[in-house]
Structures are given as C-alpha cells and as structure tokens.
Amino acid sequence: MMKKLLYFGILMIYANLSLAEVSAWVDNNPVVVGEMFRLHIEAKNADDPEEPDLSEIRGLQVLNRSVQNQTSIVGTSITRTVNWTYVMLAPSSGNYLIPALQVGSEQTSPIALKAVESSQNSNNQIVRLEVDVSPKKVYPQQQVLIRVRIIRTGAQLENESLTPFELAGTQIEKLKQRSFRTVKNGKRQLITEISYVLLPEKSGTLVLPQLRYQGDEIRGGNSQRNFGNFGNLGNIFRQRGRRIFSNSEAQTIQVKALPAGFKGWWLPAAKLELEEQWLPDPPEFRVGEPVTRTLTVSADGVFGNQIPELSVELPEKMKAYADQPLIETDKTQDGLKGTRVEKWAIIPGQAGRMELPEISVAWWDVRKDEIRTAVFPARIIEVLPAIVEFPETSVTQETPVETKKTAVVVTQEPVSADQQTGFWKALAIVFAILWGATLLLWIFLKKNNSASGIQKEEENKRNKELALRSATKKVEKALRSGEAETVQTALLKWADSVWSENPPQGIEQIGERIPQLKNGIKALNSVLYGKQHKENSLEDLQKEFSGLSITANNAKNNRHSQLSPLYPESK
Secondary structure (H helix, E strand, O other), X not given: OXXXXXXXXXXXXXXXXXXXXXXXXXXXXXXXXXXXXXXXXXXXXXXXXXXXXXXXXXXXXXXXXXXXXXXXEEOOEEEEXXXXXXXEEOOXXXXXXXXXXXXXXXXXXXXXXXXXXXXXXXXXXXXXXEEEEEOOEEOOOOXXXXXEEEEEEOOEEEEEEEOOOOOOOEEEEEEEEEXXXXXXXXXXXXXXXXXXXXXXXXXXXXXXXOOEEEEEEEEOOOHHHHHOOOHHHHHHXXXXXXXXXXXXXXXXXXXXXXXXXXXXXXXXXXXXXXXXXXXXXXXXXXXXXXXXXXXEEEEEOOOHHHOOOOOOOOOOOEEEEEOOOXXXXXXXXXXXXXXXXXXXXXXXXXXXXEEEOOEEEEEEEOOOOEEEEEEEOOEEEEEEOOOXXXXXXXXXXXXXXXXXXXXXXXXXXXXXXXXXXXXXXXXXXXXXXHHHXXXXXXXXXXXXXXXXXXXHHHHHHHHHHHHHHHHHHHHHHHHXXXXXXXXXXXXXXXXXXXXXXXXXXXXXXXXXXXXXXXXHHHHHHHHHOOOOOOOOOOHHHHHHHHOOOOOHHHHHHOHHHOOOOOOOOOO
C-alpha cells in the first residue's frame, strides 16, 4: 500500500512539473517616453530555465533586472515559478516590438509596444542636442567632421551619457571635447562640444542615426551654495529627479564614386605639403661617404597610413639604405593630419655628375575637386672623389722585367758585376714591399666599406625587431587592461610595425592578413560598437595573440598574406 502511495505521489509531482508554461507582459502599454516601465517574464514548472536573451529587443533600453524564485505546494499540487523583472524605458516615441523570447523549451508571445510623448515633458527645454555634419558630400576615405553640442539650460545633471556612433562601413574617431558656460536670455547654460571624424569606406548613401542623450536631473541645487563651507554635507539632501532625454536629428551623407578613369593610389586630402632635409646641410657628396636624405609628406584630412610609400629610384652607381618609415596622425579640432617620414642613407659609388630623379606624390584635392601632383624636384649633384684614392690595379701574373743593354762608363774605380746585381735586387725588393703595402691597404679599405654597409643593414634589422617587440608588449598590456579602445590603438600600431611597407587601414584587415586573429578581432569590434559587453569578450583575442610568432623579417617576406590596396591600380 505504501509503495502504491509513493508511486502515486511521484506521478502527481511529475504531472504537475511537466505542465510548463511561460508568459511575458508589461505593466503599461502604451508607455511614456523617458519614463520607466517593467517587463515581466514568468516561467512556471520549467525544468531549470535559463535567463531569456533580450539581445533581439531593438530600441528599448534595459536599466535594471531582478529575478525571483518561488515554490508553492497546495495539497498534491506543486508549482515552481521563476520571475524575471526588467526595468526598461523607451528613449523616443514610436512603435517597438518585444519578440518571442525563448525560456527553456517554451517561448513567450511577442508584445507590440507603443511609446508616446508626455504632454508635461519639458526635456527639450532642459537639454538640447545639436549635430553638425560637414561636408555632406564626400568621396570614399575623405574625412567628414561631426560636431556634437550638448546644451543644458537651467538645470544640474549627473550620470550623463551619449550613445556612441554605430555606423557600419565607416571609421569613426573621437577628436576633441570641451565644456564651457554661457548665459542666454538670462539663463545659464552649460555647453559641451564633442568633435568626431568619420571616414566612409565605399560609395553610397550613409544615414547617420540619431544620437541619444540621457542624464539624471538633480534637485536641491549646488551643495556648496546651499550649505556654505560644510563641504559635501549638502549631497545628503540632493535628490535625483527625473531622467532627461534628448535626441538629435538623423543626418544623411552622400558618398560619391571615385572619379571616372582614376588610376593609382587614392589619397583624398584638403592640403598636402612636402619637405626635404639633408644631413649635412648643404649636402656634400663624396665617394664612399653617406649622406642622409629625409623626405616628409604631410596631408590634411587623412590618417598617416593613408599616405603611400615614396617611390625612389637612384643612379646605378649609388646605394641607399632606408630606415623604417615614421607614420603619425595628429587629431585636432579641425580633423586629421597625417604624416609620413622616410629617411635614407645615400652612398655614392663613383665620382662625377649624377642626377637624383624627381619623386612625385599624386593626391586628390577635395577642395578643388581635382587631381594634383606634388613633386620633390630632380637634383643634379657632383660627387667628389674619395679623400684617399688608390689606383685600380689588378695583378694576375708576374710580368718579366725586360733587360736592356746599358752603356757603362768605365771610371778609375769600375763597378763589379756582383755589386751591380745587388743594387737591382735591393731596388726590386723595395718596390715589391711598397706594392704589397698598397694592395693590403686597398683590400682593408674595401672590406671596411663593405662591413660598414652590412653593419648598417644589421642595425636597421635590429631596430625593426625592437620596434616590433615593443609594439607586441603594448598589445599584450592593452589586452590585460580589458579596454577595447586601448586594444584597438595598440593593435594598429603593432600592425604598422609588422607591415611597415603596407600597413592595414583598420583592425579588420589585420584579421584578414592573420586568420588566427579573425575571431578575436570580430569580438573586439562587437565591444567597440556596443553590440557586446566587455566581460570575457577579449579573452579569445588574448589567447590568439599570445600564440603568434611574428618577426619583422617573416612579416616582410610573407607578402602573400597582405591585402591589396583598397583601390588598386587599373590594368
């Protein structure tokens, strides 16, 4: 009898637990823009249900969450309930959809949500968001300046935030930020200006989405003003008021196609300048002695790695040893300023007149909308002989000395045959010693010059290895910090050291060139553009990067792993 009751009880419990059901609802519909509401998700008798994934909910902001577990037994009926509560808000008016959410093996029903403006909402009078975009018609890789102004009037705010840009197919960099106070119509204003630069990657129409501001209004005013010199005692009486929202207007950017028939490296800039330096200055060219030539290209409106490598051709009897190029980008209130510095040690191999050919840099003038060419002019130089010159003598075999008959004047003391032979032998020995010393000195100088060139090459190699090692350590340090922006900057600088001749334009190209890093870089992009939380998002990239073994040598040799330019030369 007891066994039957036990079996019956087990069956009843199983029957009750198997009747799983899930549901979702909101406490208000429609909701008021800027006012919090709650989304409830409830699972009854579900077998260890996992928390639902809210990533598919678009537009709504999740501010907080809580979870509650409850078990009730009524007679033979057992009900286990898990309830998730999410505090949410709608930043702007319109229609939203909370899709069907998966809870265990069951799904909730979708919820159509409407958000309306409150008639009593005066947010726009407190905070105004202005966005200025210039220019609105550009070419690919041409910079667009975006200036955001947050204007606060007659209120104190805290916990302020501005949604980041999320625009695929572009590169966005923050330039400068400043805040200042002013008075308008008798009301105090606090204005924050933030400037960004945007570079589109391809032609087409770009829609810059609305930027969203939010902050908490502080009631009670300034603590020092209300409570004199009692420090932060006034903070006790500060009360958080309503949450303030403000949205900017969407902006449209038209990205034009490249000019018809354009060939070569694409460099859209507002201004381009060239600078040439010599060391010594003025240069003196002499056989076997190095002269340092430094060429600098600066362009407004581009990153430093957008400036192409200079094509340098030298005469046949002249050698050049290049240093690693210095590539920099300055961020100013007016946008980007890229710089590329290339340096060579030039060593003439023979004396005489030589010509250093001109070096040209083609670029697209975005102000005049035309192609232009900047030129380092050709230079005629006079190469002086080496300070110590030796004749180019090459002896391959012994040359017999032709003996000539010589008339001998017989004096009172005639010279014997033995004495004459000894004289010529001594003279021959002296000449042989002098010739041998000259030959040895010539060989020594030639080896010394060769060793100097090898030493220069080895020094350049060591410098590249040291730069790569330093950049690698900075990436590892950035990965340990967990800051996505720091990791991005360190990766780009590391890539400049790996591919100094053809640095990538962004971190996506690093993933293309090194497939081992592709997944990690994809996760990094998700963090940078707000699609993924920072927690544990960079672990894969850290593991992938630590497993690499790249030197400046093999990076230079593995040209097949490099991407072709964004706009390759037409054939």
